[in-house]
Amino acid sequence: MSKEFNIAICGSARVGKSTLVNALCGKQVARTSNSLCAQTDRMEKYLINGNDHTSSISYTITIYDTPGIESWTEDHVRTYFSRIMNTSKPLCMIYCASPGSFAQLDQLQWLVDTCIKSNIFCALVCTNKYSGGSERRKQVLQDFHSLLTHYHNMTRDETNIKYYGDVALCTSVNSIVYEDRELNVRKEAEGINELIFGILTSLKDDKIVAWCFTISDNQSFWITMQAKIIEFFKLAQPVAIKFWDEHGKDTTLSLIPLILTFIKRRL
Template sequence: MVQESNIVVCGSARVGKSTLINALCGKELAKTSNSLSSKTDQMEKYMLNRDYISSNEASNSNESQYSITIWDTPGIESWTKEHVQEHISRIMLKSNPVCMIYCASPGSFARLDQLEWIIESSIKSNIYCALVCTNKYSGGKQSREQLLKDFHSLLSRYRPMTKNENNVKYYGDAALCATVNSIPFEDEDRGVEKGVEGINELLFGITSSLKGDKLIAWCHTIADNESFWSAMANQLAEVYKIARPIAEEVLQNHGKDIAKALIPFIIRAAFK
């Protein structure tokens, strides 16, 4: 049986959507652009096909195929109600994604009323919302803080903040917001050099917030991101109550395949 799931990534043009998609999948799926004039007009789809055995003790043969589609939406340019509703909500509501990832970089333009509409319709449809401040060093600290304030005030209209951990704010099982630098950042003029930041924390936040089938689809989406699975294995083991000896065995013996070894434990826990 093929299980099909969707992830939607949206936001203004050139804020770092495609770069974030690559950072979360742990491979170069999406084309990114460094030219100011270039933008994607067409909706891009990236498909990930997986054959994973979910190793459920209750059944001997439940090898499932997962097909995950990541929708890289064209950058919202006009932010009119028509445009937003046409380009984003349509695929969001139609595809009923596991997660809607909204990206904005510090100082980038967005209409908060339209963003609110996106958030409201997602939360009402039970679609998990991740609001991400992307390319965090591309603007000043002030504009980054303003963006995070906007995210917080929008999300807290729908759910109270339930946790603020490792620079990720959680809003129950409905949403989170986070800040990332998806690839190394360098600005010679300002003498700034920064490494990748916040990706593991964002992925951990989404992983630990999703449940059931959505969690499974999400795990398959990020299964190739070796650095996430190895860096966060201990925290994941804690959240999903994987016994310490098992977690240690996975860490020591599975090298590149930590995801494959851990995901079945997470899946089992997800349905408890």
């Protein structure tokens, strides 16, 4: 048996959508570019497959990396989203805006509105957070916050992530090392593991499994967040550590089966 899910990545051109996809997946799935013209000039699809060895169900996750949203008319957005929603079960919509990028608040509002009404989790992310200065970053985050509070009160503010019930979150990330040689500034990648964990803890049922497979190759996530994952899913620590020791880096054979067992207990 196979189950299909999809994830939509939206936002203006050149804000760091493809770079974020690669950072989340922990491998190169999307083409990125440092040239000035938009790299993703048509919708790209990346397929990720995972097998639930405990029940022989296979999962296919399609990530839709979209061209810059400003080139869309409202009709485009609607057609595009209806298509995504009809093809398979949407896991979440990730919207990216970098500090100072042209705000597309009307488009964003329509997207968030559509997603929340259709029960699709929204993650609004200020990407490439060190580009453009801290004031602009704060402005992007403020815009996200004001929009999301129309749908749900802010319920938590943890590890630089604001949560709005289980309908949405917003945060800021630096997906890869940021360097400004003139100003002698260097910032390591940050916020990615927290974002993955934030989405993981906000999803329900088999959407959790599909998300686990999406990020199953991200070693940094599974290693860094191991203790939090064990705690959140109430996994018995000795069992989890034993699996981890036996299967080492292969998370699809170590932690994911335990998370699956946890989810099935709740279904």
